[in-house]
Amino acid sequence: MNDAERKYLAKFIYESDAIENIRDDVDLLERQIAEGKKDGHVGAMLLLESLAQRGNGDSLVNKGLICQIQGLITAEQHLKPGGPRLPKEKVGKYRKTNVLVLNGSGGGRKCPNLESVPTLMNTLLKEIRKWQKGVKNCKSGSNICTVADFHFIFESIHPFADGNGRTGRALVWYLFKYAGIKPFIFTNCDKHETYYLCFEKYEAMRRYFMRKMGFGIRTLPIRHTQGEPAQ
Numbered sequence: 001m002n003d004a005e006r007k008y009l010a011k012f013i014y015e016s017d018a019i020e021n022i023r024d025d026v027d028l029l030e031r032q033i034a035e036g037k038k039d040g041h042v043g044a045m046l047l048l049e050s051l052a053q054r055g056n057g058d059s060l061v062n063k064g065l066i067c068q069i070q071g072l073i074t075a076e077q078h079l080k081p082g083g084p085r086l087p088k089e090k091v092g093k094y095r096k097t098n099v100l101v102l103n104g105s106g107g108g109r110k111c112p113n114l115e116s117v118p119t120l121m122n123t124l125l126k127e128i129r130k131w132q133k134g135v136k137n138c139k140s141g142s143n144i145c146t147v148a149d150f151h152f153i154f155e156s157i158h159p160f161a162d163g164n165g166r167t168g169r170a171l172v173w174y175l176f177k178y179a180g181i182k183p184f185i186f187t188n189c190d191k192h193e194t195y196y197l198c199f200e201k202y203e204a205m206r207r208y209f210m211r212k213m214g215f216g217i218r219t220l221p222i223r224h225t226q227g228e229p230a231q
Contacts, residue, residue: 001049006033009049011185013041016169018188019195023081044072044170052177059178060129061171063121066159067092069170074163090161094118099158109199111158120157124150128175135179141215143179147172148209152202184212 001009010029017024032042048069051059071092077083089096099111112120131138131146138146154168169186176183186195198205 001033006030008185009033009045012169012173012183013045015185015187016166017041017080017083019169019186019191020082020165022077022083039072040076041073041166044069045173047072048170048174049177052174055178060132061125061175062129063125066121066125066167066171067094070160070163070167073166073170074160077163084162086162094121094159095161097161099161101158111156117157117159120153121159124153124157132175132178138179140179140181141210143181144176144209144213144215145206147175147179148206149202150175151209152199152205155199181213184209186212 007030010026010033013029014024014026029042032040033046036046037043038046051065074086075091078085094117095114098114101109101111128146128150131143135143151168151172154171155164158164160167172186173183194208198208
């Protein structure tokens with residue numbers, strides 16, 4: 001990884017944490033990336049970077065990988081300003097409680113019941129692995145929309161007690177890299193005006209992704225809504 005790539009990855013981590021009101025030192029992140037840190041948020045991203053470069057059957061998304069990434073990201077979050085200490089039983093494991101996701105206006109949405117999380121995640125992971133196996137045969141715009149849909153569903157399911165946003169954005173980075181696409185950076189400054197609003201419907205998330213990738217407003221492929229997760 002060259003200097004420009006390290007800076008870009010450090011910026012991605014910095015902004016992803018900032019969205020959750022967790023503060024980083026971007027210079028420290030760059031040094032940790034250069035040193036190949038194995039744990040924490042940096043370790044999670046470097047693991048995904050390595051898997052994306054490998055790009056084979058061993059790199060397909062599965063429950064173990066997702067839980068590992070969430071575990072790496074959340075295990076050390078209390079060492080950063082704004083990061084709460086997470087109980088061990090909530091690190092690297094699907095949630096064992098029902099959750100309500102709050103939005104910037106003070107409202108919120110209920111996530112699927114905890115008993116349904118394993119089934120919903122199994123379905124999602126099966127779909128994304130199928131896409132991974134045929135990704136090279138798909139057009140760039142279609143791949144961007146697929147990753148947007150994955151992010152939308154993942155965050156709608158909210159499989160973990162904490163770290164869903166950072167884990168989900170890390171997986172977006174990974175899936176884009178797996179598809180040979182340079183990831184965009186989710187930014188804290190626009191989270192209330194654009195990013196959070198995209199969790200209301202698939203099309204909004206797709207348009208957000210396409211704009212971030214420089215495609216502008218365009219006609220997007222229609223997603224069938226049968227079997228969408230409960231909002």
